[in-house]
Amino acid sequence: MAIEIKIGDRIAWVNLLKQDGNILEVDVDGKVYEVDLMHTADGTFSILENGHSYNIELVPEAEPKKYTAYTLYDTFDVQVIDAEARYLRNRNANGASSVENKVTSPMPGKVVKVLVSEGDVVKEGETVVIISAMKMESEYKAPKDGVVKKVYVKDEDTIDGNQLLIELD
Template sequence: MEMHIGDRVADVTLVNKDGNKVELTIDGKPIEVDIVMAENGSCSILHNGNSYNAELIRGEGGKNYDVNMFYRSYHVDVVDTQAKYLRMRKNNDERQSDKIVAPMPGKVVSIPVSVGDKLNAGDIAIVLEAMKMQSNYKVTSDCTVKNILVAEGDAVQDNQTLIELELSNNE
């Protein structure tokens, strides 16, 4: 998942969680920590023999936090796959592109369309899984499936073209 920590954007992936022991990668670098959460939003973190205490204050909607440590404070925004996709779509002025592109690395779960299928705005074109969460990717305008460049079960990369579309003339 993408996390915005102050002005920094980090790619964070949960690799394994076993009790308090958490393995993750931050921008591809493996990290192992031991985290104990208290009921009041405080947590104790052990990393490389060092102990850290942090207070987590959850924002509205649960996708952002203020993190207070000994002499530092950070604002953290968690950007999940759906939010990232919606942001990318909004940046494209809500107009359907002639292709569907993976917003982040993941796996193709389902492709409920075939080449030549006519799709209406709102139809699901592909289902991806990223970070153990499935997301339906829908077309925003009427179109026809021109080419499918992936298969169910394929691993996909960030910004990889998945499906090429031919937009209807009324666009």
């Protein structure tokens, strides 16, 4: 499963393809690397790749999955954005990922209750659907005032991540 890693302003998609002890085969943005990765006792990582040696110290920040990475010459802000992090980020932003007039779920789950029907008038911040994911129920809210144009799910539906749930006019 690929995860996003944000390094400064750059986002890289990283996928672990194979692991045999410390030897990893990793796909980074479509390019495959074979690396020897060692996590040392002092919290640094030693990486050998194609005859080059890199040492990186990752210092955790206050927020989960955020780090400051120190190399010999540079310092980087690093954030791991996996499915759980996307879910929590979107949940903290009123529980919905919205694009103007759309309500989507940031991760797979099950529809507990659809609270609106097509043609209903809703206010910004009004709960329109409740989703169960990761053993938690989340309320997904209308991103703006409007009229429900289309409801794409019903109670008890199983949904995919980033699936469109409700569209407003």
